[in-house]
Amino acid sequence: MTNVFSHPERHHVAVFARQMLLPIELGIVHQMFGQARAGATAEGRPLYEVVTCGLEAGETRTDGDFTVHVPHGPEALAEADTVIVLSSYEDYDQDDPELSAPLGEALARVRQGTRMASICTGAFVLASAGLLNGHAATTHWRHTGEFARLFPGVELAPDVLYTDAGDVLTSAGCASGIDLCLHMIRRDHGMAVANDVARRTVVPPHREGGQVQYVRRPVPEPASPATSAARGWALQHLHEPVTLRQMAAQEAMSVRNLTRRFREEVGMTPMNWLIRQRVERARELLEESDLPVDQVAVRAGLGTAANLRQHFQAALSTSPSAYRRTFRGPEGMATAAV
Incomplete structure (x- = not known):
């Protein structure tokens, strides 16, 4: 049988795409892992090989007015070191056996010890295969209620950007897939490589998985000062004792107001x-x-x-x-x- 992956020295990533996929998620995985280089330099050796697969090879519908050609079927899953399951607008409801059975058969090809990950409602696929039982997991905040109903054996973390249970990882909405990919690169090869990927793709280098995925007021009202100045000042003085009073002074607000706004904007206390x-x-x-x-x-x-x-x-x-x-x-x- 012809090998799906052509570079045995690299870490093999299989992206599992389903009908009605979100192209942004597919692009995120290829872009993040594709940019990772040894030595954290553009001239360094590529560290990952990424291929796209599905239940069958061929055209896959998207949420846009175009299709994506998926070159490989589920056989790619058997050769992967990491499998990343993307979300779908159609089949996240695993109550339907006509949808869940083929997915389960495909995932049965995965070798023991392969790292499994999901983006957005891809977590439903991992959960339906029993891979998330007893583990913390997350999905898009709009679907957490249904996820909890379908999979009571999973420790749902409904508000976080991503979870890491070792060989099983999940992320929330599609953009948090960036955070998850960077987290896996950081875990595999360290901060220098992950930060280099972030710089070259012009994204924040690190957002903790425990950061809230949905902030109800993500853009501060014009009359309400943000906390960016306080955070910037604190980052420049990490080696010194930093107090709440000093951080509040950077924003000309009280400690109480700073703490409240910090929770709203960052999802945790300043300390x-x-x-x-x-x-x-x-x-x-x-x-x-x-x-x-x-x-x-x-x-x-x-x-x-x-x-x-x-x-x-x-x-x-x-x-x-x-x-x-x-x-x-x-x-x-x-x-x-x-």
Whole structure:
């Protein structure tokens, strides 16, 4: 049998498309993984090979006035290291066995240990196959009620951008697929590669999965000041003690108003956001420098190595030393006192 993938040295990603797909989702996966290069440079070796497949090869209808040619059938799923299931306007309701049975047969081809992911209502397909039972998962906020009814064994997280349960990941609306893809690239190859992909595709380099997917007032009213100045100032002073009063002063508002607006715009308290930014800064330093862990803690604004380890464990379920070994390897550890 002819191999679907032609580059055995790369990580193989199969995008599973269904009738009435959203072309933006298909483009997101190809664009994000297709831009990932070794060494985080445009001249680096491509790290992923991405192919598109479906229940059968051929023309696939979209939500626009055009079709997409899907070159591969479900046989591609058997060769993939990662499978990403896209959403569909037609068949997310798995109550219909005529829809769910072919999808289940297709997913049965996936090898054990393959990483499975979904965008938007693609989560319904993973859930119907039993892959999400006992795991946290999300989908588009408009369909969370139906998802909870159909799949009571799944730990639904209705408000988040994406979830990561190890080998099973889900994301919310189609744009959060960008966040999910960057998260997987970051998990596979570190922040430098993921940030390079984000820069070249001109998207934010990192939004936490726990950030709310739907903000009822995403654009501040003209009379209401936003919190961007406070966030920008805090990012420039991560290594220093930062207080709510100082952040509020950047917006000329009270601490109470800042906290309220911060929750509305970012989906979390200012202090929780600040801790996340400091953990992100620590990740960058661990990947890109040979600083000892205690100095990383100071420069990231977390004070002590013990405090850094505590926040690292809470956020990433690993230690700073283990994280550095993952992305630097033995050679990179030679001069790093960890």
